[in-house]
Amino acid sequence: MPEATSKKAAPTPMADALIEKAGRRDALFGIVGLGYVGLPLAVELAGAGYRVLGFDISERVVDGLNAGRSHVKDISDEQLAGVVRAGRFEATTDMSRMGEPDAISICVPTPLSKFKDPDVSYIVAATEAVKQTLRRGQAIILESTTYPGTTREILQPALESTGLRVGEDFFLAFSPERVDPGNPTWQTRNTPKVVGGITPACARVACALYQPAIERLVPVSTTEAAELVKLLENTFRSVNIGLVNEMAIVCDKLGVDVWEVIEAAATKPFGFMKFLPGPGLGGHCIPIDPHYLAWKMRGLNYKTRFIDLAGELNTEMPLFWVRKVAEALNLQGRAVRGASVLVLGVAYKRDIDDIRESPALDIIRLLEGQGARVSYHDSHVPCFTEDGHEYRSVALTPEVVGAADCVMVVTDHSDIDYRMVQRQAKLVVDTRNAMPKEA
Numbered sequence: 001m002p003e004a005t006s007k008k009a010a011p012t013p014m015a016d017a018l019i020e021k022a023g024r025r026d027a028l029f030g031i032v033g034l035g036y037v038g039l040p041l042a043v044e045l046a047g048a049g050y051r052v053l054g055f056d057i058s059e060r061v062v063d064g065l066n067a068g069r070s071h072v073k074d075i076s077d078e079q080l081a082g083v084v085r086a087g088r089f090e091a092t093t094d095m096s097r098m099g100e101p102d103a104i105s106i107c108v109p110t111p112l113s114k115f116k117d118p119d120v121s122y123i124v125a126a127t128e129a130v131k132q133t134l135r136r137g138q139a140i141i142l143e144s145t146t147y148p149g150t151t152r153e154i155l156q157p158a159l160e161s162t163g164l165r166v167g168e169d170f171f172l173a174f175s176p177e178r179v180d181p182g183n184p185t186w187q188t189r190n191t192p193k194v195v196g197g198i199t200p201a202c203a204r205v206a207c208a209l210y211q212p213a214i215e216r217l218v219p220v221s222t223t224e225a226a227e228l229v230k231l232l233e234n235t236f237r238s239v240n241i242g243l244v245n246e247m248a249i250v251c252d253k254l255g256v257d258v259w260e261v262i263e264a265a266a267t268k269p270f271g272f273m274k275f276l277p278g279p280g281l282g283g284h285c286i287p288i289d290p291h292y293l294a295w296k297m298r299g300l301n302y303k304t305r306f307i308d309l310a311g312e313l314n315t316e317m318p319l320f321w322v323r324k325v326a327e328a329l330n331l332q333g334r335a336v337r338g339a340s341v342l343v344l345g346v347a348y349k350r351d352i353d354d355i356r357e358s359p360a361l362d363i364i365r366l367l368e369g370q371g372a373r374v375s376y377h378d379s380h381v382p383c384f385t386e387d388g389h390e391y392r393s394v395a396l397t398p399e400v401v402g403a404a405d406c407v408m409v410v411t412d413h414s415d416i417d418y419r420m421v422q423r424q425a426k427l428v429v430d431t432r433n434a435m436p437k438e439a
């Protein structure tokens with residue numbers, strides 16, 4: 001059974017030493033996985049006064065970071081170069097250096113397998129690397145989103161197989177990352193951070209380590225609770241997006257403007273939270289994380305119905321919108337086959353460059369499958385490769401817009417001149433309500 005941190009914490013000398021080091025900022029922080037999550041965390045910790053040693057398996061990522069070049073949009077080259085120059089951040093591919101840091105945060109990917117089951121192989125690989133050099137006095141904190149039980153069932157036994165004891169010799173916690181790429185208001189520092197430890201001492205150590213860099217820490221009683229917090233947050237979004245996507249289908253059948261209905265409903269000052277429909281889910285979190293929970297619960301003979309239904313609805317949205325393109329072309333006497341469709345935006349959300357799980361990829365595949373000639377424009381994504389086919393963003397000129405049989409707004413990037421699109425396009429299918437409204 002999970003141990004509760006609410007029990008009277010039994011301080012250990014190792015924990016106190018680490019907490020004191022954190023207070024003096026002379027702990028060395030290791031970050032494993034320097035992507036969308038790991039790099040902002042590393043820069044925030046370095047900015048708070050820690051020295052940070054970043055680990056990544058990609059030489060390209062490591063070489064770029066050591067040269068002060070950021071591959072993550074939320075971190076500017078200046079920010080990164082500042083902490084590199086100050087000697088507070090260094091990146092390496094040399095996993096044998098894992099013994100150096102006092103604290104190690106693991107921020108590696110947690111994708112799905114081909115059959116939509118959790119793929120924790122990156123967590124396992126990172127844990128193995130940590131294990132090789134695990135020493136007394138280290139704190140290990142898993143940040144990757146995963147199913148409840150991962151920290152206790154995968155990390156703890158692997159790390160304790162060294163003979164060291166959790167909560168006494170080393171400390172183990174789970175603290176989910178909540179980064180929202182492209183969000184100008186909520187960043188690593190001012191977004192409250194949930195922490196759950198395997199033992200009370202583990203939780204105390206993890207909170208003390210993050211405290212200089214994060215404004216508000218939210219301790220919970222177990223690692224399982226912390227793991228589930230993240231899955232609840234993302235399942236909440238998936239279910240509510242599923243609901244408004246269903247509302248979009250309902251409104252379409254009723255001939256009602258779904259966005260007008262939602263905006264009006266959102267004037268209710270209590271008991272309603274605004275979610276918006278769209279072309280489907282994207283990104284590394286919301287389309288994936290609920291599957292982690294559904295998988296875990298299947299193993300406990302429980303079917304997560306809300307999660308499954310929302311997943312179904314959200315996955316069907318690209319097809320719904322491709323049907324809208326077909327209907328719109330049909331009204332103009334055209335078939336999808338042979339029509340040229342210009343897709344505006346392929347990133348999974350506004351003003352970012354991430355195309356992972358983007359519904360635009362499904363939409364392009366579906367349109368091409370029906371014989372359309374598809375091009376795209378996205379200033380954040382100059383090119384990408386999908387199914388071995390390379391796509392390049394076209395310039396968004398009045399001529400290009402005017403030449404397309406249909407323009408489809410898939411991502412509502414703020415740098416697109418929607419008025420020009422409205423003036424020039426023969427036909428627009430807008431999955432995001434981005435087009436200007438007629439007076």
Ligand SMILES: NC(=O)c1ccc[n+]([C@@H]2O[C@H](COP(=O)([O-])OP(=O)(O)OC[C@H]3O[C@@H](n4cnc5c(N)ncnc54)[C@H](O)[C@@H]3O)[C@@H](O)[C@H]2O)c1
Pocket residue numbers: 032033034035036037038055056057058061107108109110122125126143144145146177178179180181284285
């Ligand atoms: N991207 C988001 O918005 C977001 C938000 C909250 C939580 N998360 C979660 O955070 C985790 C990381 O996501 P991300 O978006 O930062 O992924 P990412 O793909 O951007 O970065 C992961 C990095 O880890 C590196 N890596 C892989 N295996 C490694 C290993 N064994 N040792 C060292 N480095 C390794 C990769 O080379 C890559 O640079 C995931 O669990 C994700 O669900 C992501």
